[in-house]
Amino acid sequence: MPFFDAHAHLEHPKLAETLPEILDRMRTTQTACVTHGTNMDTNAKTLELKKQNPDVVFAACGLDAFHAANESLDAHLAFLEKHVNELSAVGEIGLDQHYFKPQDLPRQKEVFQAQLKFAEENKLAAVIHTRAAVQEVLDLLPSYRCTKVLHFFLEKKFAPNALDQGCFLSLPTVQSKDRTWIAQNAPLEQLLCETDSPYGWKNENGKAATNEPANVREAYGFIAKTRNKDLKDVQTQILKNAEKVFSWH
Numbered sequence: 001m002p003f004f005d006a007h008a009h010l011e012h013p014k015l016a017e018t019l020p021e022i023l024d025r026m027r028t029t030q031t032a033c034v035t036h037g038t039n040m041d042t043n044a045k046t047l048e049l050k051k052q053n054p055d056v057v058f059a060a061c062g063l064d065a066f067h068a069a070n071e072s073l074d075a076h077l078a079f080l081e082k083h084v085n086e087l088s089a090v091g092e093i094g095l096d097q098h099y100f101k102p103q104d105l106p107r108q109k110e111v112f113q114a115q116l117k118f119a120e121e122n123k124l125a126a127v128i129h130t131r132a133a134v135q136e137v138l139d140l141l142p143s144y145r146c147t148k149v150l151h152f153f154l155e156k157k158f159a160p161n162a163l164d165q166g167c168f169l170s171l172p173t174v175q176s177k178d179r180t181w182i183a184q185n186a187p188l189e190q191l192l193c194e195t196d197s198p199y200g201w202k203n204e205n206g207k208a209a210t211n212e213p214a215n216v217r218e219a220y221g222f223i224a225k226t227r228n229k230d231l232k233d234v235q236t237q238i239l240k241n242a243e244k245v246f247s248w249h
């Protein structure tokens with residue numbers, strides 16, 4: 001597959017109606033993806049999607065910051081354990097201080113760290129959400145030896161620290177000054193590309209629009225253009241990175 005979308009949510013209700021066409025477009029554009037669950041319900045759906053589309057869909061499961069407070073961590077860890085051989089990574093996991101308050105952090109951290117430990121013990125990568133909490137995430141990561149992917153990463157200020165720690169930065173299909181800086185300056189060996197479908201896309205008028213994995217080519221093209229490199233060379237290296245980061249079942 002020449003294109004690889006490191007982060008999508010194909011089970012999202014927004015995509016339900018057009019999913020057959022979205023999968024068709026993945027096949028015609030030769031794009032594979034890792035789709036990510038975020039709680040008990042979407043994790044089960046994620047595994048089902050992978051089972052039905054093993055040629056283009058790989059699965060990651062996690063309990064994210066949005067569901068940390070309301071779902072059982074023990075039940076979730078038991079689910080991960082049961083399905084460990086179907087997982088390409090643990091995710092989506094992480095911290096969020098954009099939608100949540102500082103008093104929500106202790107529970108978010110408890111859930112996040114338990115899953116980092118699971119990833120480490122099972123030699124899986126962790127795919128991490130860091131919105132408005134990048135420093136808090138970077139402070140926790142050195143204690144865990146798993147491979148770390150910071151998804152939808154558009155934080156120039158924190159990029160040097162994240163890269164020094166050996167994190168992979170996953171660049172989305174949205175323009176921003178920080179994306180340009182990261183695309184230009186991060187080692188190509190530490191970059192991935194993602195859509196975060198159904199999020200992370202704007203139409204020609206700059207309005208938020210529904211994203212899908214076939215759009216990931218935008219991020220590859222952007223990196224190639226920014227670095228003044230052949231698209232083929234960028235694709236080859238980023239696919240190599242993805243091969244190294246994710247587990248392949």
Ligand SMILES: [Zn+2]
Binds near residue numbers: 008
């Ligand atoms: Zn996501």
